[in-house]
Amino acid sequence: MEHREFYDKNYGEILDHAPDREPERQYYFLDQLKEIIEKKKREGGYQATFHIETYGCQMNAKDSEKLCGILRQAGFTEVDTEQADLVLYNTCTVRENANLKVYGHLGYVHSLKKKNPGMLVALCGCMMQEPEVVAKIKKDYRFVDVVFGTHNIFKLAELLYDRLMSGHMEVDIWEGTTEIVEDLPAERKYPFKSGVNIMFGCNNFCSYCIVPYVRGRERSREPEEIIREVEQLAADGVVEIMLLGQNVNSYGKTLEHPISFAELLRRVEKVDGIERIRFMTSHPKDLSDELIQVMKDSKKICRHLHLPVQSGSTEILTKMNRRYTKEQYLELVRKIKEAMPDISLTTDIIVGFPGETEADFNDTMDVVRQVRYDSAFTFIYSKRTGTPAAKMEPVPEDVVKDRFDRLLKLVQEISGEVCGRDVHTVQKVLVEEKNSHLEGYVTGRLGNNTLVHFPGGSDLIGKIVDVYLEESKGFYYMGRQEG
Ligand code: SAH
Ligand code: SF4
Ligand code: F3S
Numbered sequence: 001m002e003h004r005e006f007y008d009k010n011y012g013e014i015l016d017h018a019p020d021r022e023p024e025r026q027y028y029f030l031d032q033l034k035e036i037i038e039k040k041k042r043e044g045g046y047q048a049t050f051h052i053e054t055y056g057c058q059m060n061a062k063d064s065e066k067l068c069g070i071l072r073q074a075g076f077t078e079v080d081t082e083q084a085d086l087v088l089y090n091t092c093t094v095r096e097n098a099n100l101k102v103y104g105h106l107g108y109v110h111s112l113k114k115k116n117p118g119m120l121v122a123l124c125g126c127m128m129q130e131p132e133v134v135a136k137i138k139k140d141y142r143f144v145d146v147v148f149g150t151h152n153i154f155k156l157a158e159l160l161y162d163r164l165m166s167g168h169m170e171v172d173i174w175e176g177t178t179e180i181v182e183d184l185p186a187e188r189k190y191p192f193k194s195g196v197n198i199m200f201g202c203n204n205f206c207s208y209c210i211v212p213y214v215r216g217r218e219r220s221r222e223p224e225e226i227i228r229e230v231e232q233l234a235a236d237g238v239v240e241i242m243l244l245g246q247n248v249n250s251y252g253k254t255l256e257h258p259i260s261f262a263e264l265l266r267r268v269e270k271v272d273g274i275e276r277i278r279f280m281t282s283h284p285k286d287l288s289d290e291l292i293q294v295m296k297d298s299k300k301i302c303r304h305l306h307l308p309v310q311s312g313s314t315e316i317l318t319k320m321n322r323r324y325t326k327e328q329y330l331e332l333v334r335k336i337k338e339a340m341p342d343i344s345l346t347t348d349i350i351v352g353f354p355g356e357t358e359a360d361f362n363d364t365m366d367v368v369r370q371v372r373y374d375s376a377f378t379f380i381y382s383k384r385t386g387t388p389a390a391k392m393e394p395v396p397e398d399v400v401k402d403r404f405d406r407l408l409k410l411v412q413e414i415s416g417e418v419c420g421r422d423v424h425t426v427q428k429v430l431v432e433e434k435n436s437h438l439e440g441y442v443t444g445r446l447g448n449n450t451l452v453h454f455p456g457g458s459d460l461i462g463k464i465v466d467v468y469l470e471e472s473k474g475f476y477y478m479g480r481q482e483g
Helices: 003-010 024-043 058-073 096-115 131-140 153-166 211-215 223-235 261-269 289-297 314-319 326-339 358-371 397-422
Strands: 049-054 086-091 120-125 146-148 170-172 193-197 240-244 276-280 304-306 344-351 375-380 426-434 441-446 451-455 464-472 476-481
Touching: 024 058, 024 153, 049 058, 058 086, 058 120, 058 153, 058 193, 058 240, 086 096, 096 120, 120 153, 146 153, 153 170, 193 223, 223 240, 223 261, 240 261, 261 276, 261 289, 289 326, 314 326, 314 358, 326 344, 326 358, 344 358, 344 397, 358 397, 375 397, 397 464, 397 476, 426 451, 451 464
Parallel strands: 049 086, 086 120, 120 146, 146 170, 193 240, 240 276, 304 344, 344 375, 451 476
Antiparallel strands: 426 441, 426 464, 441 451, 464 476
8 A cells, every 4th residue: 555545544644643553654764864865865865776685584584675665665676685784684593503694694784884884783683672683783783773573564654764863873672562463564575476474473382482582472363464465476476385383283273353374275275367376384283184184186386395394303393302112203294195195395304403313313204214305404403592491401412413424414315206207298387587597497386385497497487387308307397388
């Protein structure tokens, strides 16, 4: 919606003070900020460029699109380098190395700011929800201009405005929220596909995981709001959507009028123009028979399920607070494969969770052998302060490293065998981009998420076309367009 409409509808005139209600308040600050930026540009020499560095998961990627939308509306232009007038780091803290990367970048951006003192540096995202991190920024990184968290990204315009007015570091972190602010500007990275938040936060408290502490309690968006967004996306030419949540299978349970995730999928499927529906992430404990049925009956829901197992050992799963056993997980996989024999399954696995024995690890290897995943993200356990697992006895580093290498080898072996299963067939491919290595080629994805490279021009980008899969290269195909 055009922001002027908000004022006209709600106030009848442009206010000279900020309204209390959202999103009207943010549209007010967007106008104020825009005026300042335009003035600086007119004075000469100021380009108002911005750059966002995004770490972590799809949620953060989606948040960055929203932040990008706000900055563009305020008059900034995106550039592909940290040598910009505004640099924003959208951080992740799920593992320690995600954290360390940010401090590395901050050192670099400090050197840039010394040369360009008018530069603005902002930090947001999951890391900022940790009080120790914010204390460290305040103490050791005084050149940072704006710090905010995961619950108030919609406030970016207001925070930048406040920073420019006050002249010192603005820090605004919320411990939690029940609010979901709709209708702010957002940018899309791709014109033909888009993520759609269906819920925020997580209530599962897996014992190793920091996400529930930094993303807050689970909140579902109203189905009507989701459908409205999907319809809008379809009208804008989007053909593929990815429904996003930390645990999509528990979607809707806490709404005033509860609805299941399977029911939401049924409604999304009815939106004309949307050809492909994906979702992330499914927690095995909440994956219902109803969902399997809806997927099976659907022409639009992609034959791909990311189903993080984390460990194959029931004992470790109990310590992880995952609330399923090895046998329950395997039974679930059996049911899914029975309903959809062509499904592609992917997973996340943690190696070296505290107390993991060789026998526990062999259970994980056993699950990988039985399920035969298309691909698996394998992680070395990383201790996160404040989580229950942080107090448990760690496994020696060399033992973990050895197990990690063995697991990775097995995962890659199997994935090489499984991924090529569709070779010599014709499949629908959504073309995503020009191939960066092969001149005259484009790259697209099958419904099951596997990549395909084939000869074609950029006019195909965003289209779904039939491609004959000539050759399997293990993790991707080479093909040619049919028809
Ligand atoms: N909500 C999703 C996962 C979000 S985090 C789910 O429940 O599946 C993405 C992945 O990071 C997790 O699946 C897990 O494998 C990994 N992860 C989370 N915390 C971790 C930690 N402390 N150490 C190592 N890996 C971790
Ligand atoms: Fe973390 Fe578990 Fe929630 Fe996933 S379900 S975000 S692993 S606590
Ligand atoms: Fe990282 Fe936050 Fe996602 S901690 S994995 S960016 S929810």
